[in-house]
Amino acid sequence: MPAIRSALLAAALLAGTAAADAPRSDAVIGYRQSIFKLILWNYQPMGEMVRGKRAFDAQDFRKRAVRIAFLSQQLGEAFPEGSNSGAMTDALPEIWKQPQDFRAKLGDFQREAKALREAAKTGDQVKVKERFAKTSATCKACHEKYRAE
Amino acid sequence: MPAIRSALLAAALLAGTAAADAPRSDAVIGYRQSIFKLILWNYQPMGEMVRGKRAFDAQDFRKRAVRIAFLSQQLGEAFPEGSNSGAMTDALPEIWKQPQDFRAKLGDFQREAKALREAAKTGDQVKVKERFAKTSATCKACHEKYRAE
Numbered sequence: 001m002p003a004i005r006s007a008l009l010a011a012a013l014l015a016g017t018a019a020a021d022a023p024r025s026d027a028v029i030g031y032r033q034s035i036f037k038l039i040l041w042n043y044q045p046m047g048e049m050v051r052g053k054r055a056f057d058a059q060d061f062r063k064r065a066v067r068i069a070f071l072s073q074q075l076g077e078a079f080p081e082g083s084n085s086g087a088m089t090d091a092l093p094e095i096w097k098q099p100q101d102f103r104a105k106l107g108d109f110q111r112e113a114k115a116l117r118e119a120a121k122t123g124d125q126v127k128v129k130e131r132f133a134k135t136s137a138t139c140k141a142c143h144e145k146y147r148a149e
Numbered sequence: 150m151p152a153i154r155s156a157l158l159a160a161a162l163l164a165g166t167a168a169a170d171a172p173r174s175d176a177v178i179g180y181r182q183s184i185f186k187l188i189l190w191n192y193q194p195m196g197e198m199v200r201g202k203r204a205f206d207a208q209d210f211r212k213r214a215v216r217i218a219f220l221s222q223q224l225g226e227a228f229p230e231g232s233n234s235g236a237m238t239d240a241l242p243e244i245w246k247q248p249q250d251f252r253a254k255l256g257d258f259q260r261e262a263k264a265l266r267e268a269a270k271t272g273d274q275v276k277v278k279e280r281f282a283k284t285s286a287t288c289k290a291c292h293e294k295y296r297a298e
Contacts, residue, residue, distance in 0.1 A: 031190045034183035038223070041180045070219055074187070 025082060029089045032078035035071055042067045050132045058123040065113075065120035068135075072113040075106055090148040102146060109138040174231060178238045181227035184220055191216045199281045207272040214262075214269035217284075221262040224255055239297040251295060258287040 042064040048054040049061055079102070084091050095102045112135040119131040191213040197203040198210055228251070233240050244251045261284040268280040 027190075030186055034186040034190075037179055037183040038187065041176075041183075067219075067223065070216075074216065 025085055028078065028080060028083040029091075032075065032083075032091075033089075035074050035078055039068055039071050042071075046132065047136075050129050056125060058120075058125075061128065062117075062120040062123070065117040069110075069113040069117040072110045075110075079106075092146050092148055095146050102142075105138070105142040105145070109135070109142060112138045174234055177227065177229060177232040178240075181224065181232075181240075182238075184223050184227055188217055188220050191220075195281065196285075199278050205274055207269075207274075210277065211266075211269040211272070214266040218259075218262040218266040221259045224259075228255075241295050241297055244295050251291075254287070254291040254294070258284070258291060261287045 045054065046061055046064050046068075049056045079091065079095055081096055083089075084093055084096060112131070116128070116131040116135045119127040122128075194203065195210055195213050195217075198205045228240065228244055230245055232238075233242050233245060261280070265277070265280040265284045268276040271277075
């Protein structure tokens with residue numbers, strides 16, 4: 001009987017902990033989804049300019065490239081241990097199983113986003129297109145491995 | 150009869166336009182809610198430092214102040230005409246009824262966020278607390294009038 005009671009108590013405590021942790025996990029997930037939403041908001045029109053689907057506006061492109069580089073840095077605190085539960089998330093558990101590889105891939109994106117920003121400052125469309133392709137490749141490399149379809 | 154037909158046609162066209170605009174409106178709403186989420190994510194720990202609920206970390210405070218100032222600028226394109234429908238939004242229609250006043254209040258926040266960033270660079274806690282209170286007042290002034298409870 002004491003064994004059952006302590007098992008029930010342990011279960012209750014665990015449930016209590018999970019409930020207490022949930023809002024925090026949800027908050028982190030909301031935070032990182034918001035970062036990705038802002039990145040996408042700015043990246044889409046840049047892509048349209050690169051692909052010639054809208055006129056290339058060097059000033060607008062540069063403004064958005066600065067934002068992408070800035071936002072990419074905020075991803076650094078967006079994947080703490082334990083934040084793959086709670087609210088709906090596309091982040092795969094592999095992120096926390098292979099943290100070094102994940103951090104390396106995030107670092108690739110941050111580095112390329114900076115290089116894209118610098119290219120955008122020159123206004124040289126050839127350079128910009130090259131760097132845009134390289135940045136997109138870092139997005140893809142991470143999404144393929146660490147994001148659910 | 151032609152009058153009825155053209156009225157029906159006009160209604161159909163309007164409905165078509167509304168349907169075509171809906172995803173765009175949802176995207177804008179998602180974009181601006183994401184900006185506010187990132188602002189809040191960074192502003193909350195700053196508030197805790199200001200109120201002495203966590204140790205004042207000048208470097209961390211400064212980093213977050215830079216983000217707030219940066220994000221505040223992105224709100225400029227977050228309230229286009231017609232973006233008060235579609236997905237759930239707390240933005241009140243008054244925003245688009247009194248655009249000049251709304252823009253002025255948004256401008257107040259952007260200006261104060263910059264001033265807070267500059268104060269944060271000095272690391273002077275007295276200055277920082279003063280500016281933080283002023284920034285918070287600009288948040289409140291806009292929320293009271295233009296955000297649903």
